[in-house]
Amino acid sequence: MNSGGKTVIKPFRIDIPQADLDDLNDRLARTRWPDEVADAGWDYGFPLARLRELAEHWRSGYDWRAHEAELNRLPHFTTEIDGQNIHFVHVRSSNPDALALVLTHGWPGSFLEFLDVIEPLSRDFHLVIPSIPGFGFSGPTHERGWDIVRVARAWAELMHRLGYERYGAQGGDFGAGISLALGAVAPERVVGVHVNYLPTRPDPDAGLELSGSDEVRLAKVKQLMANRPPYQALQALTPQTIGYALTDSPVGQLVWIAERFAQWTDPRTPISDERMLTDISLYWLTATAASSARLTYEAARRIERCPVPVGVAVFAHDITQSVRPLAERLYDIRHWSEFDRGGHFAAMEVPELLAADVRGFFLDDSTVRGAGLVERESAR
Structure with missing residues (x-):
């Protein structure tokens, strides 16, 4: 957004009206529960x-104000890009010459995914952590076309506004595609x-000889392609329809996301109910169930191949695990790590592993490190 020829970046503070919290409590207390087969x-x-346990904790044990106060310790900002309000957290490293990183979440996550990696990563990087348009404080969207490419163009403009001429990108889920x-x-x-989620589709024309473990991974991908998960089909085909239920019923919103956390995390690295409820509260209190779901609808657009160096972290309990020979046909893979624990929400489940891998890719890989250093030296 321009005002008098100047780009406006405004400080932002989270301050949910008490009436919204009271309404949530009232709706939870009046939940109409279905029966269940024994x-x-x-x-x-x-x-x-x-x-029922989660809903009761959300109603009577969970304290949004405490989490809100904790979140407000971070430096939040908003700006308008391409007609859309964009919320982001901007944490500068104590090293003024540090490389900048833009960290992008996915669905059903939020900028909250990165809370536990801010401290270790900000030792070496300036961090920009935006909320995807349609999600949380960057929502809702009001027009068609907010697909992965458009979000990426908004991120490029955001980084330009912040004065970063060279930077890295990291993400998982939709954040991987956007990065x-x-x-x-x-x-x-x-x-x-750097990505911690990189689906690799079967390519019968590739002529590759895959290892036994890669064949197992590919079989899992084929099974998922043949049996599209119900949540994904609904969000991809009728995001507005499912949005009515999720926006009107907090228990509906709760189970829609809690099921993903239950099924996509490694049982050995569970995410706490408090952290999960804060993420779900963000969706509920900003009424962005429908607008966030629209990204699944919009995401089918093909994108150009990424020509820059790529690092991949593969976690054992993710939805799928990448097949490296197939990934190398599409990307310039310079870094590949395999972890025997952790799931889809790596930044929340195993933040120490993810932070170390990100640091290893951007700071230890000579090509990537050199590209960043040369530009930062020339900018002085």
């Missing part, structure tokens, strides 16, 4: 007893892209 377990979906798209739309600016 000994159903997970056979029919999320277990009733566990959901790779950023490398495609701004290759002269992006020194490298």
Whole structure:
């Protein structure tokens, strides 16, 4: 946004109206619960007893104000890009010559995903952590077309406004796609892209001989492609329809996201109920269930190949695990790490592993490190 020829970046403070918190409490207290088949377990979906436990904690044990105060210790800002309000956290390293990194979350995550990696990564990097348009304090969106490429172009503009001429990008889930798209739309600016989620589709024409473990990974991908998860189908085909239920019912919003956390995390590295409820509260209190779901609808657009160096971290309990020979056909892979623990939400589950891998890619890889250093030296 321009005002008098100047780009406006405004400090932002989280301050949810008390009336919204009271309304949430009232709705939770009046939940109309379905019945459940005896000994159903997970056979029919999320277990009733566990959901009741989470809902009651959200209503009577969870303290949004305490988490809000903690979050407000971070430096939050907003700006308008391409007609859309953009919220972001901007943490500068004590090293003025540090490389900048833009960290991008996915669904059903938020900027909260990166809370536990801010401290270790900010020792070596300036961090920019935006909320995707349509998510949280960057939502809702009000027009068509906010796909991965458009988000990436917004990130390129954001980094330009902040004065970063060269920077890295990191993300998982949609954040991985956005980070790779950023490398495609701004290759002269992006020194490298690190992802902790990189789906690799079968390519019968590749003529590759895959290892037994790679064949197992590929079989899992084929199974997912043949049996599209229900949540994904609904968000990809009718995000507005499911949005009504999630925006009107806090328990609906709760189970929609809690199921993903339950199924996509490594049982050995669980995410606390408090952290999960803060993430879910963010969706509920900003009424962004529908607008965040629209990204799944919009995301089908193909993007240009990312020409910059790519680093990949593969976690054992993720939705799928990348097949390196297939990934190398599409990307300039310079760094590849395999971890025997951790799941889809790596920044929340195993922040120490992810932070170390990000640091290793951007600071230890000679090509990536050199690209960043040369530009920062020339900018002096």
